[in-house]
Amino acid sequence: MTSPTRVLVLNSGSSSVKYQLLDMRDSSRLAVGLVERIGEQTSRLEHTCATSGETREQTGPIADHDAALKAVAEELSRDGVGLDSPELAAIGHRVVHGGMFFTEPTVIDEAVLTEIERLIPVAPLHNPANLTGIRTATALRPDLPQVAVFDTAFHTTMPESAARYAIDPKLADRHRIRRYGFHGTSHAYVSRRTARLLGKDPSEVNVIVLHLGNGASASAVAKGRCVDTSMGLTPLEGLVMGTRSGDLDPAVIFHLARVGGMSMDEIDSLLNKRSGLFGLCGDNDMREIRRRIDEGDDEAALAFDIYIHRLKKYIGAYFAVLGRVDAVAFTAGVGENAAPVREAAVAGLEPLGLAVDGGLNAVRGGGPRLISPPSARVAVAVVPTDEELEIATQTYELVGKKS
Numbered sequence: 001m002t003s004p005t006r007v008l009v010l011n012s013g014s015s016s017v018k019y020q021l022l023d024m025r026d027s028s029r030l031a032v033g034l035v036e037r038i039g040e041q042t043s044r045l046e047h048t049c050a051t052s053g054e055t056r057e058q059t060g061p062i063a064d065h066d067a068a069l070k071a072v073a074e075e076l077s078r079d080g081v082g083l084d085s086p087e088l089a090a091i092g093h094r095v096v097h098g099g100m101f102f103t104e105p106t107v108i109d110e111a112v113l114t115e116i117e118r119l120i121p122v123a124p125l126h127n128p129a130n131l132t133g134i135r136t137a138t139a140l141r142p143d144l145p146q147v148a149v150f151d152t153a154f155h156t157t158m159p160e161s162a163a164r165y166a167i168d169p170k171l172a173d174r175h176r177i178r179r180y181g182f183h184g185t186s187h188a189y190v191s192r193r194t195a196r197l198l199g200k201d202p203s204e205v206n207v208i209v210l211h212l213g214n215g216a217s218a219s220a221v222a223k224g225r226c227v228d229t230s231m232g233l234t235p236l237e238g239l240v241m242g243t244r245s246g247d248l249d250p251a252v253i254f255h256l257a258r259v260g261g262m263s264m265d266e267i268d269s270l271l272n273k274r275s276g277l278f279g280l281c282g283d284n285d286m287r288e289i290r291r292r293i294d295e296g297d298d299e300a301a302l303a304f305d306i307y308i309h310r311l312k313k314y315i316g317a318y319f320a321v322l323g324r325v326d327a328v329a330f331t332a333g334v335g336e337n338a339a340p341v342r343e344a345a346v347a348g349l350e351p352l353g354l355a356v357d358g359g360l361n362a363v364r365g366g367g368p369r370l371i372s373p374p375s376a377r378v379a380v381a382v383v384p385t386d387e388e389l390e391i392a393t394q395t396y397e398l399v400g401k402k403s
């Protein structure tokens with residue numbers, strides 16, 4: 001029998017599961033879908049069979065992750081690509097926090113589960129949901145390798161000078177306080193894909209990756225290794241995001257508590273869920289913000305300016321960290337689609353060798369592409385991220401090595 005070539009990728013959130021089934025012979029999608037609002041009366045499953053293009057939708061209560069995954073398994077079976085298929089090689093799980101312990105994709109066993117559990121205090125929202133997904137999938141196919149691919153792993157190469165906060169190291173170590181960084185799977189994929197776009201090996205180039213989605217982060221990648229990133233202990237640090245503030249003076253928190261009378265939970269929720277673009281202007285979708293700016297809305301224009309100012313600061317900082325930059329790559333929802341963001345982020349940075357060509361920047365859609373003029377010293381690129389493909393690739397490589 002030939003070796004199995006399919007990988008199911010699961011991204012389990014607290015009330016949702018996103019999934020993709022890929023065939024690693026050609027990295028093609030066989031099925032794509034999501035279950036959302038798990039545990040509510042109005043749960044919804046949307047499943048697309050990628051080969052036929054048919055999309056099916058179910059609504060109605062799905063009680064928990066176990067029921068969600070069983071419903072996904074049924075949908076996959078209807079397409080003839082069920083979880084019981086001998087062609088399934090492994091299940092790859094996105095796990096948000098791997099701390100300093102997990103530097104690579106890892107086949108999951110009891111010891112790995114215990115370590116992911118021990119990291120819950122630094123990832124209280126994400127790791128419990130990821131664990132539930134792993135346990136549920138393992139119960140469905142106990143014989144199959146389950147692989148964890150960590151959002152933090154790509155950043156574990158950061159030097160201590162970038163990873164440490166300027167606080168007592170003993171205190172920091174006791175509470176595992178350091179800069180971990182997130183979106184690592186995307187930064188890894190996009191930095192490598194950018195090197196390929198330049199016709200180079202990742203070990204030959206220095207790249208600044210700007211992952212601008214609803215969550216947003218920047219990274220400085222030197223010769224294929226991450227040397228700095230903008231998110232820290234949690235995804236709150238760094239760029240202005242859809243609903244997160246990003247960087248602020250920590251004293252703002254004391255001030256909100258002492259003078260504003262807010263509780264720690266209220267401040268946590270304010271900075272993570274009601275700040276950023278949303279906090280500034282009431283919208284976190286860049287399309288809506290651009291529409292409002294076009295209509296002359298000053299509040300939206302200021303939110304945009306603050307977003308761009310922070311982005312530019314990180315671009316400048318990572319030039320200083322890297323010394324030489326070969327490319328700046330834009331990715332994720334905003335980075336891939338919002339030409340005005342790319343134009344504004346680079347405007348005025350010509351002395352650093354950065355420029356975008358208006359015509360190339362305006363082109364919509366498509367795969368990885370350069371948007372800088374051919375004469376530019378630094379390439380500026382749009383490189384669509386593909387975290388599921390990266391998780392599947394890492395999972396398949398690991399399982400292939402073991403078998």
Ligand code: ADP
Binds near residue numbers: 284334338
């Ligand atoms: P996440 O995975 O962090 O939820 P995505 O990478 O899918 O986010 O990005 C979502 C964001 O992308 C949306 O909030 C929206 O602001 C932005 N976006 C999507 N399409 C466009 C577009 N055509 N123009 C501008 N922004 C867009």
